[in-house]
Amino acid sequence: MGPQSSSEAARATVSVADAVARNRAAFEEAARGRERVLDFEVLGRTVRLRLAGDSLERDLTDALRHHALPAGASEPELEICAWDRHSTGVEPDLRGVPALGEEDPGKSLIHSPRTIVHGPNGFVTVQGTVPWAAQGFDAGRRAAFLWASEPSVLGAWGERTKPFLEILHAWLIDSPWQPIHGGAVGSPDGGVLLAGGPGAGKSTTVLSCVRAGWLYAGDDYLAVRTSDGEAFAANLYGSARLCVDMAERFSELRPAEIGAVSMNGIEKRDMILSEVLPPARFGAFPIRAILLPRIAGGSRSALRPASAAEASVAIGASTMHLLRVGASAAFEKITALAGTVPVHRLDLGEDIDALPELIGSEIGVGSE
Amino acid sequence: MEEKLDRDAPLRAASANVHSKVFDDEVVILDMKSGTYFSLRASGVDVWKLIEGHASATRITEALGERFDAPPEEIATAVDSLLDELAASALIVADPSLDQSSPSPGREEKAPFTAPQVERFTDMQELLLLDPIHEVDDAGWPHTPMTR
Numbered sequence: 001m002g003p004q005s006s007s008e009a010a011r012a013t014v015s016v017a018d019a020v021a022r023n024r025a026a027f028e029e030a031a032r033g034r035e036r037v038l039d040f041e042v043l044g045r046t047v048r049l050r051l052a053g054d055s056l057e058r059d060l061t062d063a064l065r066h067h068a069l070p071a072g073a074s075e076p077e078l079e080i081c082a083w084d085r086h087s088t089g090v091e092p093d094l095r096g097v098p099a100l101g102e103e104d105p106g107k108s109l110i111h112s113p114r115t116i117v118h119g120p121n122g123f124v125t126v127q128g129t130v131p132w133a134a135q136g137f138d139a140g141r142r143a144a145f146l147w148a149s150e151p152s153v154l155g156a157w158g159e160r161t162k163p164f165l166e167i168l169h170a171w172l173i174d175s176p177w178q179p180i181h182g183g184a185v186g187s188p189d190g191g192v193l194l195a196g197g198p199g200a201g202k203s204t205t206v207l208s209c210v211r212a213g214w215l216y217a218g219d220d221y222l223a224v225r226t227s228d229g230e231a232f233a234a235n236l237y238g239s240a241r242l243c244v245d246m247a248e249r250f251s252e253l254r255p256a257e258i259g260a261v262s263m264n265g266i267e268k269r270d271m272i273l274s275e276v277l278p279p280a281r282f283g284a285f286p287i288r289a290i291l292l293p294r295i296a297g298g299s300r301s302a303l304r305p306a307s308a309a310e311a312s313v314a315i316g317a318s319t320m321h322l323l324r325v326g327a328s329a330a331f332e333k334i335t336a337l338a339g340t341v342p343v344h345r346l347d348l349g350e351d352i353d354a355l356p357e358l359i360g361s362e363i364g365v366g367s368e
Numbered sequence: 369m370e371e372k373l374d375r376d377a378p379l380r381a382a383s384a385n386v387h388s389k390v391f392d393d394e395v396v397i398l399d400m401k402s403g404t405y406f407s408l409r410a411s412g413v414d415v416w417k418l419i420e421g422h423a424s425a426t427r428i429t430e431a432l433g434e435r436f437d438a439p440p441e442e443i444a445t446a447v448d449s450l451l452d453e454l455a456a457s458a459l460i461v462a463d464p465s466l467d468q469s470s471p472s473p474g475r476e477e478k479a480p481f482t483a484p485q486v487e488r489f490t491d492m493q494e495l496l497l498l499d500p501i502h503e504v505d506d507a508g509w510p511h512t513p514m515t516r
Contacts (some may be wrong), residue, residue, distance in 0.1 A: 307393075312389060313407065313489050315407045327387070328387060332387075332389075339391055
C-alpha cells in the first residue's frame with residue numbers, strides 16, 4: 001500500500017486498537033510457516049516476541065538477550081509481533097493512519113517525517129511519508145506490532161540498542177516504572193543515576209564504574225520507579241553508547257562494539273555489553289543519588305550539590321521527547337524521582353579511573 | 369500583539385500540555401507543545417502556587433504584599449512582569465469561569481522580597497517539534513478529544 005495524500009488521510013478514520021489488530025493480522029500472514037517465538041523477562045514480567053523468520057532477530061534481540069527466558073514458560077504480559085517487507089513481502093496495514101509532513105532530502109533517516117496517532121489506549125506511529133517503519137500498541141490487548149521495510153533501517157532508527165522503547169513505555173504507563181534516558185550503576189545495596197544530554201559524560205562515568213565491578217542498570221535507557229520514599233533503577237537493555245574519543249580508554253569493551261552512530265555532531269560507538277559481561281552484572285538497585293555529569297576539564301573530578309529541579313530538567317529534557325503517550329504520567333514519575341534522592345553536579349576531570357572511588361566514598365555506594 | 373491578562377480573572381495553566389512540579393524552592397514547568405522547560409525561583413514559586421489555586425493577578429499581588437517586605441509598586445511590577453511572561457509563553461490563561469481560592473494569610477514577619485526568577489530550557493524543543501502528533505479519542509482519527 002502506498003502513502004496517502006493528506007486529503008485521503010483527512011477522510012480516513014482509524015482507531016488505535018483497530019490499526020494494531022489489522023497489523024497483527026498482517027504479521028500472521030508474514031509469519032505463516034516461519035514463526036519464531038522468543039520470551040524475555042522485562043522488569044519481572046514476561047514479554048513475548050513473535051518474529052516472521054529470523055531476519056530481524058539479531059537487531060531486535062541483541063540488547064535483550066541477557067533477559068532471555070525459556071519460550072512458553074509463562075504467560076506473556078505483553079506480546080509484540082515484528083516483521084519486515086524485505087524478507088516476507090508483507091506490507092503493514094496503514095489504512096486510515098494519516099501520513100503528513102514533507103520529505104526533506106537534507107534530513108537524515110532518523111529525522112524523516114513521522115506521523116503519530118495516539119489515544120487513551122495506545123498509539124500507532126509511521127516513520128516517513130513513504131513508510132519505512134511502523135509500530136503500534138493496544139493497551140487493552142497488551143499487544144503490539146513493529147514493521148520495518150528492511151532490517152537495516154532498525155540500526156539507523158536506533159532500535160538495535162533500545163528495541164521497542166516506545167512500546168515498552170506505553171505498556172508501562174499504568175505501572176510504577178518509567179523508562180528514562182540516563183545511566184545507572186551500583187550494587188544491590190544502592191547506586192547512582194546519571195542524567196544529562198548527549199556528550200555530558202554519562203557513559204564515561206557508567207563504564208568506569210562497570211570496569212570497577214559495579215552492577216550495570218543502563219547507560220542509554222533504563223527504567224526507574226519511586227515508591228514509599230525510595231527510588232529504584234532497573235536494567236532494560238544490555239546496550240551502551242560511548243563517545244568515540246573515549247572508546248580508546250575502554251579498549252576491553254571493543255569486542256562489544258556493533259557499530260557507530262553520529263548524533264548532534266557527536267560520534268558514538270554502540271555496544272552490546274552482554275558480549276563482555278555475564279548476566280549477573282546486569283541488575284536493579286535502590287538509587288541513593290542522582291548525578292548530573294558534565295565535562296568540566298581540569299585534572300580532578302568533583303561533586304557539588306544541585307537541585308531536584310535541575311535533575312527533573314536533566315532527565316526530562318532527554319526523555320520526554322521520545323515518550324509521545326502518557327506525558328503527564330511520565331512527568332509525574334520523573335519529578336517524583338528527582339525529589340526523592342539527593343542531587344549532585346558531577347564535574348568530570350581527566351581522572352576517569354578515579355570516578356568509582358569518588359562516587360563510592362561521597363555517596364556511599366559501590367561494587368558488592 | 370499579545371492581549372493583556374485580565375487582572376481580576378482567575379488564572380490557570382493554559383492547557384493539558386502544561387505540566388508542573390513544585391519543589392522546596394523552585395518550580396519546574398514543562399510545556400510539551402513547545403518542548404520548553406521553565407524554572408521559577410524566589411517569589412516566582414509563591415506566584416505559581418497561587419496560580420495553581422486559581423488566584424487572579426490582583427490577588428497574587430495582594431498575597432505577596434502580605435508575605436514580603438517591599439513597596440507595593442515593586443511587588444506589583446514584578447508580578448505583572450512574570451504573569452505577562454508566563455502568558456506570552458502560553459503557560460497560563462485567565463479563566464473567568466473558575467472560582468478563586470483564598471490565598472493563605474501572610475506570615476507575621478514579612479520576608480525580604482526577591483523578584484521572581486525565570487529560566488527557560490529549550491534543549492528538547494527541536495526533538496519534540498519534529499513529529500506531527502494526532503491525538504485521537506476512542507472513535508479514532510480524525511476525531512480529536514474535546515479541548516480541555
